[in-house]
Amino acid sequence: MLPEQRKTVCPYCGVGCGLVATTDGKRVLKLVGDPEHPANLGRLCLKGALAAQTLVAPSRLRHALVRGADGSLVPTTPEEAVGEIATRLGRILAEHGPSAVAVYLSGQLTTEAQYLGNKLGKGFLRTNHVDSNSRLCMASAAAGMTLSLGADGPPLTFADIEEADAFVFIGSNAADCHPVAFDRVQRRMKTSGARAIVVDPRRTKTAAQGTMHLAVRPGTDIALLNGWLRLCVEMGAIDEAFIAAHTEGWDELRGMLDEYEPARVAAICGISEGEIRASAEIIAKTERLISFWTMGVNQTTLGTFTTNTIINLHLATGRIGKPGAGPFSLTGQPNAMGGRDMGYMSHGLPGQRKVLDEAHRAEVEALWGLPAGSIGEAPGHDAVAMFEAMERGEIRAIWIIGTNPAASMPNLPVVRRGLERAELVIVQDAFYPTETTRFAHVVLPGALNLEQEGTFTNSDRTISLLERVAEPPGDARPDWQWVRDVARAMGFGASFDFDAAGDIFREMAMMTRGRPNDQTGVDYEILRAEGPQRWPHPHAGAPRALHEGHVFATPSGKAQFFARPYVPPEEQPDARYPLVLTTGRVEAHWHTRTKTGTVERLNRIDPAPYLAMNPEDARELGLAEGARVLVKSRRGEAKTVVRVTRDIGPGVVFMPMHWNDLWEVGASVNEVTTSETDPLSKEPALKRCAVSVERLG
Ligand code: SF4
Numbered sequence: 001m002l003p004e005q006r007k008t009v010c011p012y013c014g015v016g017c018g019l020v021a022t023t024d025g026k027r028v029l030k031l032v033g034d035p036e037h038p039a040n041l042g043r044l045c046l047k048g049a050l051a052a053q054t055l056v057a058p059s060r061l062r063h064a065l066v067r068g069a070d071g072s073l074v075p076t077t078p079e080e081a082v083g084e085i086a087t088r089l090g091r092i093l094a095e096h097g098p099s100a101v102a103v104y105l106s107g108q109l110t111t112e113a114q115y116l117g118n119k120l121g122k123g124f125l126r127t128n129h130v131d132s133n134s135r136l137c138m139a140s141a142a143a144g145m146t147l148s149l150g151a152d153g154p155p156l157t158f159a160d161i162e163e164a165d166a167f168v169f170i171g172s173n174a175a176d177c178h179p180v181a182f183d184r185v186q187r188r189m190k191t192s193g194a195r196a197i198v199v200d201p202r203r204t205k206t207a208a209q210g211t212m213h214l215a216v217r218p219g220t221d222i223a224l225l226n227g228w229l230r231l232c233v234e235m236g237a238i239d240e241a242f243i244a245a246h247t248e249g250w251d252e253l254r255g256m257l258d259e260y261e262p263a264r265v266a267a268i269c270g271i272s273e274g275e276i277r278a279s280a281e282i283i284a285k286t287e288r289l290i291s292f293w294t295m296g297v298n299q300t301t302l303g304t305f306t307t308n309t310i311i312n313l314h315l316a317t318g319r320i321g322k323p324g325a326g327p328f329s330l331t332g333q334p335n336a337m338g339g340r341d342m343g344y345m346s347h348g349l350p351g352q353r354k355v356l357d358e359a360h361r362a363e364v365e366a367l368w369g370l371p372a373g374s375i376g377e378a379p380g381h382d383a384v385a386m387f388e389a390m391e392r393g394e395i396r397a398i399w400i401i402g403t404n405p406a407a408s409m410p411n412l413p414v415v416r417r418g419l420e421r422a423e424l425v426i427v428q429d430a431f432y433p434t435e436t437t438r439f440a441h442v443v444l445p446g447a448l449n450l451e452q453e454g455t456f457t458n459s460d461r462t463i464s465l466l467e468r469v470a471e472p473p474g475d476a477r478p479d480w481q482w483v484r485d486v487a488r489a490m491g492f493g494a495s496f497d498f499d500a501a502g503d504i505f506r507e508m509a510m511m512t513r514g515r516p517n518d519q520t521g522v523d524y525e526i527l528r529a530e531g532p533q534r535w536p537h538p539h540a541g542a543p544r545a546l547h548e549g550h551v552f553a554t555p556s557g558k559a560q561f562f563a564r565p566y567v568p569p570e571e572q573p574d575a576r577y578p579l580v581l582t583t584g585r586v587e588a589h590w591h592t593r594t595k596t597g598t599v600e601r602l603n604r605i606d607p608a609p610y611l612a613m614n615p616e617d618a619r620e621l622g623l624a625e626g627a628r629v630l631v632k633s634r635r636g637e638a639k640t641v642v643r644v645t646r647d648i649g650p651g652v653v654f655m656p657m658h659w660n661d662l663w664e665v666g667a668s669v670n671e672v673t674t675s676e677t678d679p680l681s682k683e684p685a686l687k688r689c690a691v692s693v694e695r696l697g
Contacts, residue, residue: 596658
């Protein structure tokens with residue numbers, strides 16, 4: 001085939017940058033940013049620009065594997081692997097019932113694969129134990145936006161950056177984690193004098209480039225946000241007309257704000273009263289304000305409350321639903337939004353429906369052609385509870401698709417015990433080995449997103465078509481095809497009669513009709529001809545924008561204020577564990593490095609794991625740069641190396657999340673993180689726990 005150009009999307013963060021690949025049908029010859037894609041307008045960060053290198057990594061999995069009699073994983077044919085899974089899953093279902101089976105999905109899969117995995121699990125295997133790694137990532141933002149605004153999705157787009165005059169980054173190191181979005185912010189700052197307030201315990205790259213850095217104590221954002229809103233009231237920045245016309249619950253919130261006088265907020269957050277007043281003044285005086293947040297907020301026990309509180313600030317000041325203004329959650333994965341649209345967490349159903357809602361269950365059963373009452377009434381286990389149930393022997397089989405929980409889950413000792421105890425662990429991944437394949441009984445080779453057709457929906461609700469720009473290696477195939485084939489082998493073929501990803505998309509779009517995330521009218525032909533489309537997609541009678549005319553998708557049509565108090569996290573430092581550990585990403589790597597760890601240039605930029613520590617703490621512990629240490633918590637211990645830096649304050653230490661057992665056994669930060677979760681979203685508090693640090697050896 002002569003080289004031609006096809007469009008696809010970056011496999012990493014939720015900015016969802018469009019790519020143009022020059023391909024000969026088998027290989028990517030050149031990869032550049034798509035100048036026509038609305039998220040990136042042609043720009044790419046280094047990770048995205050080098051994405052094609054992951055396709056040819058030596059660690060690509062080419063064939064299915066099954067565990068043989070001698071305990072080792074041996075290659076097998078796709079047919080035998082599918083048959084083995086269908087037989088063993090069928091046996092466990094027959095002997096122990098649907099609640100013994102779980103499916104664990106990923107925000108890196110195409111929406112078509114996420115949808116099909118959820119359909120098979122909740123509709124046909126009849127287990128609601130279908131969750132995804134969005135539980136570790138966006139669950140709090142999703143829960144908070146749904147409660148406050150009635151729909152799970154930010155009400156603005158990346159193009160609003162060019163209209164804004166001020167930005168808040170709270171719990172977001174966008175310069176490293178969402179570089180193209182941050183590049184747009186920086187250009188706006190340079191060209192228009194827009195300012196950026198960065199709230200982060202660390203002096204990250206984002207903080208260093210902001211107008212103002214507030215180095216709060218981990219987990220105290222909510223106190224700062226309540227304090228800011230109180231000062232906005234004092235400065236007369238409240239939009240009384242907007243509150244009266246479009247919201248409910250202001251009076252209760254207004255009453256609670258009395259408790260958040262600047263002196264108290266300063267004491268909770270560990271910053272000065274002057275910093276709080278100066279930042280509040282920017283917020284109060286800037287009409288066009290965007291607040292970005294991500295894991296620093298979501299991965300805490302107050303993640304949902306903090307999301308509500310960010311939205312409170314925008315509702316009370318009327319800074320929402322206008323150009324350059326609004327709350328903007330940045331998605332960690334390329335297609336977490338698509339999965340959330342299709343209900344791929346244990347409480348969800350397609351079309352942003354809920355398992356708990358009887359009418360929603362009935363609608364989905366009818367659309368899937370299932371008898372009434374087929375879908376269980378109770379939400380299944382969230383990710384943390386799923387592995388705990390496995391440890392107790394309640395869940396006996398799990399199918400893990402496109403994610404690496406034996407490295408990414410908090411409190412890894414529990415996860416490992418669960419996976420060791422399970423009778424059937426199916427791992428579907430594009431790479432081998434991973435920390436999770438070690439526990440697998442069957443391993444299925446998945447295609448990467450550049451090797452298949454499908455769709456991704458990015459942080460700002462933009463649906464993009466992925467065209468196949470390379471051939472998958474060996475027997476690797478798109479994830480949705482493995483799900484379809486197992487469904488067929490189990491006798492559900494009539495409901496999984498899909499020959500192409502576009503057929504699945506048509507069914508998915510139908511599931512969203514009349515829902516806040518309405519995608520009716522979108523199909524592959526439109527995506528190919530007209531480019532990316534955003535939901536809600538305008539068609540006859542449908543709104544032209546999310547919350548159009550300030551009509552929110554709540555039962556009353558009004559946005560909801562929530563009075564959310566600051567509550568100190570349960571796990572506090574003490575004499576035995578005197579330091580607070582926070583976690584995060586580095587510039588060059590992504591998640592558990594299955595992809596980025598295969599790219600030499602990225603490994604040169606960020607070559608190894610470390611523990612960042614303030615010089616004061618290092619001195620007190622007698623540790624110098626490069627010292628080997630054990631980081632200990634109430635759950636386990638992790639080995640690493642000290643990096644002494646003033647970018648982090650005394651009493652707080654930082655470890656990146658990317659390096660795990662394949663790097664060095666015991667190197668994962670998740671050996672020590674807590675499985676304490678946000679009570680509403682069930683997102684684990686990966687961002688904060690109490691630890692001690694001691695010299696190793
Ligand atoms: Fe990919 Fe995100 Fe970089 Fe864009 S900003 S190229 S989506 S990693």
